[in-house]
Amino acid sequence: MTAIWSVDTAMFCENAKRVKQDNNIMAVVKNHAYHYGLEFAIEQFSKIGIDTFSTTSLKEAMCIRKLAPNATIFLMNAVYDFDLLREYRIQMTLPSLSFYYEHFNDLYDIAIHLEFENLLHRSGLKSIDEIKEVLQHHRQNQQSRKMHITGLWTHFGYADEFDVPDYQIERDAWIEIVDTLIADGYTFDMIHAQNSASYFRENSVLKHHTHARVGIALYGSRPYQSITEESIQQSLTVKGNVIQVREVNKGDYCGYSFAFEVIKDHTKLAVVDIGYGDGILKSRAKHEALINGKRYPIRALMMSHMFVEVDDGIHARDEVILYNKDIRVDEFTFKGVGANSEQLSAMNHHSLIKEYR
Numbered sequence: 417m418t419a420i421w422s423v424d425t426a427m428f429c430e431n432a433k434r435v436k437q438d439n440n441i442m443a444v445v446k447n448h449a450y451h452y453g454l455e456f457a458i459e460q461f462s463k464i465g466i467d468t469f470s471t472t473s474l475k476e477a478m479c480i481r482k483l484a485p486n487a488t489i490f491l492m493n494a495v496y497d498f499d500l501l502r503e504y505r506i507q508m509t510l511p512s513l514s515f516y517y518e519h520f521n522d523l524y525d526i527a528i529h530l531e532f533e534n535l536l537h538r539s540g541l542k543s544i545d546e547i548k549e550v551l552q553h554h555r556q557n558q559q560s561r562k563m564h565i566t567g568l569w570t571h572f573g574y575a576d577e578f579d580v581p582d583y584q585i586e587r588d589a590w591i592e593i594v595d596t597l598i599a600d601g602y603t604f605d606m607i608h609a610q611n612s613a614s615y616f617r618e619n620s621v622l623k624h625h626t627h628a629r630v631g632i633a634l635y636g637s638r639p640y641q642s643i644t645e646e647s648i649q650q651s652l653t654v655k656g657n658v659i660q661v662r663e664v665n666k667g668d669y670c671g672y673s674f675a676f677e678v679i680k681d682h683t684k685l686a687v688v689d690i691g692y693g694d695g696i697l698k699s700r701a702k703h704e705a706l707i708n709g710k711r712y713p714i715r716a717l718m719m720s721h722m723f724v725e726v727d728d729g730i731h732a733r734d735e736v737i738l739y740n741k742d743i744r745v746d747e748f749t750f751k752g753v754g755a756n757s758e759q760l761s762a763m764n765h766h767s768l769i770k771e772y773r
């Protein structure tokens with residue numbers, strides 16, 4: 417018995433199709449496709465008609481090129497390996513005005529997307545003036561081999577926040593930039609801004625935009641709670657097994673460093689073969705696990721084990737489900753365990769058995 421991380425492939429595709437609908441989606445496949453596996457994700461997304469991918473890592477971008485020879489690949493972090501970008505036909509962000517002036521000659525033949533910094537302040541040109549400065553300088557550049565400005569983009573940092581006005585502020589600032597540039601006669605092959613939360617909030621791809629740049633919804637987790645569970649479905653299961661059930665009594669301490677104090681005689685604890693070493697977050701272990709269709713409280717988390725308080729119905733070799741379609745990653749996101757992607761990224765794919773069904 418070993419703990420298992422498994423994905424229902426048909427359900428993964430079905431969800432991606434449902435999220436995509438008839439829209440153009442740039443699938444975010446960074447961090448090994450949110451840990452679902454880059455090869456797997458590219459294959460499934462390609463099957464349902466997604467041909468545009470983005471990541472933050474050059475290594476992943478090069479891997480995508482091998483997996484999808486005709487795909488459009490967008491690198492969201494700037495790198496300095498300009499020859500590799502050309503060789504692998506990878507489009508890249510322009511992260512700042514200074515990067516432009518330092519490297520516009522090095523960037524010849526590379527497709528570049530102008531990035532607007534907006535409220536996240538992680539990267540990008542700071543204002544419409546900086547964007548226009550690059551566009552005008554580029555237009556006046558007489559070199560025969562120049563970079564190609566093919567895209568315009570930003571990232572919304574507040575699309576999953578509802579109690580503050582910041583999403584509206586960053587959205588309005590961005591739309592004004594897009595509208596102004598279009599009114600001034602600039603054109604772009606690609607304009608993209610929306611992550612999953614913005615894509616669902618807007619119920620579509622924004623005006624003038626060619627793509628929504630979606631990650632977590634394609635992987636089956638809701639970015640915010642008011643989206644129905646039917647709209648975004650989880651294909652991932654993470655489960656361990658009951659190794660044995662032990663009886664403990666009032667006053668016993670179980671787990672390391674007095675982790676759980678027993679308050680009732682004849683308490684039954686299932687010892688389960690999955691722990692933080694497999695990627696179960698400590699915050700997740702404050703909640704329940706699903707055994708034989710019923711939820712039981714996790715009482716202590718160790719590296720390779722956990723204790724779950726159970727009843728007489730639970731026995732050795734019963735499956736203990738930490739995540740599946742009925743006990744979803746996003747449920748725990750909304751309970752404050754950590755972001756969807758944080759829970760997914762924690763999974764240890766070296767210790768868990770990995771299965772695509």
Ligand SMILES: Cc1ncc(COP(=O)(O)O)c(C=O)c1O
Binds near residue numbers: 613629
């Ligand atoms: C720049 C950028 N775009 C898009 C996404 C996708 O976001 P989500 O997974 O919320 O759809 C991310 C994710 O962190 C990102 O960093």
